[in-house]
Amino acid sequence: MQAGSQAMTLSERADALEEHMMHELEHIVTKSVLFNLADGKVEMEGGAALMAKNPGKYMLMGADPRLPKMPDKPTLIDYFRCRFASTAHLLQSATHALKAGHSEKVVLACLLHDVAVVSFIRCDHGYWGAQMIEPYVDEEVSWAVRAHQALRFFPDEAAGYAYPDLYVKYFGPDYQPEPYIVDEYKRARIHRHYMTARLICVNDIYSFDPNAKVNLDDFVDIIGRNFKQPKEGLGLDNSPSAHMWRTMLWPTRFL
Ligand SMILES: [Fe+2]
Numbered sequence: 001m002q003a004g005s006q007a008m009t010l011s012e013r014a015d016a017l018e019e020h021m022m023h024e025l026e027h028i029v030t031k032s033v034l035f036n037l038a039d040g041k042v043e044m045e046g047g048a049a050l051m052a053k054n055p056g057k058y059m060l061m062g063a064d065p066r067l068p069k070m071p072d073k074p075t076l077i078d079y080f081r082c083r084f085a086s087t088a089h090l091l092q093s094a095t096h097a098l099k100a101g102h103s104e105k106v107v108l109a110c111l112l113h114d115v116a117v118v119s120f121i122r123c124d125h126g127y128w129g130a131q132m133i134e135p136y137v138d139e140e141v142s143w144a145v146r147a148h149q150a151l152r153f154f155p156d157e158a159a160g161y162a163y164p165d166l167y168v169k170y171f172g173p174d175y176q177p178e179p180y181i182v183d184e185y186k187r188a189r190i191h192r193h194y195m196t197a198r199l200i201c202v203n204d205i206y207s208f209d210p211n212a213k214v215n216l217d218d219f220v221d222i223i224g225r226n227f228k229q230p231k232e233g234l235g236l237d238n239s240p241s242a243h244m245w246r247t248m249l250w251p252t253r254f255l
């Protein structure tokens with residue numbers, strides 16, 4: 001350890017390491033403001049300052065060399081393998097739904113219900129996830145993914161869903177969902193696809209079993225039949241949510 005580095009806080013050390021790594025790269029890797037907000041900082045580094053700190057380098061305008069390389073025409077499966085930080089929960093939920101004999105649409109909804117959590121943004125993950133998949137799946141699937149955001153806070157004992165004990169542990173016994181979630185729940189309750197969204201909750205595995213055998217290969221055919229893979233590659237097409245997939249493809253592109 002260098003003299004003086006003891007005086008650095010943990011986060012200063014992390015910043016220093018990150019800066020060091022950035023200098024090691026051929027291009028200047030930039031962070032979106034959202035990533036800084038998540039670190040509790042309302043700030044951004046402007047282009048001029050970055051250029052001054054990295055003489056002779058250009059901004060990164062493509063793939064981030066630190067991330068797994070994606071194929072030229074990525075599929076949903078490629079995102080599962082190279083961009084989703086964790087797939088066990090999704091695979092377990094979908095396996096549960098498959099074993100219970102539910103329709104392929106329900107199985108796909110379970111497989112994708114937390115796609116935003118594992119790959120993009122946690123806050124309002126049902127809304128983000130639904131938007132990501134909307135152009136590529138049946139409306140029943142994307143609607144259910146959106147609605148599970150609200151439904152999971154409200155029990156439906158008749159359908160086999162109690163308020164999760166885990167939520168009491170996570171959020172405390174007094175947690176109350178925001179009014180927009182309560183309103184969403186009321187709308188969802190009378191929607192024709194209510195039961196599909198409810199089945200996401202029922203098959204949502206809250207207690208992760210590390211020994212459960214799950215495999216993405218079990219779902220390749222269901223994905224093939226129910227997820228419209230764009231021929232240009234997922235994210236490289238011109239659907240209304242292609243930019244979201246592109247952002248996962250190239251999360252540190254300057255613009
Ligand atoms: Fe969820």
Ligand SMILES: [Fe+2]
Nearest residue numbers: 113114204205
């Ligand atoms: Fe979940």
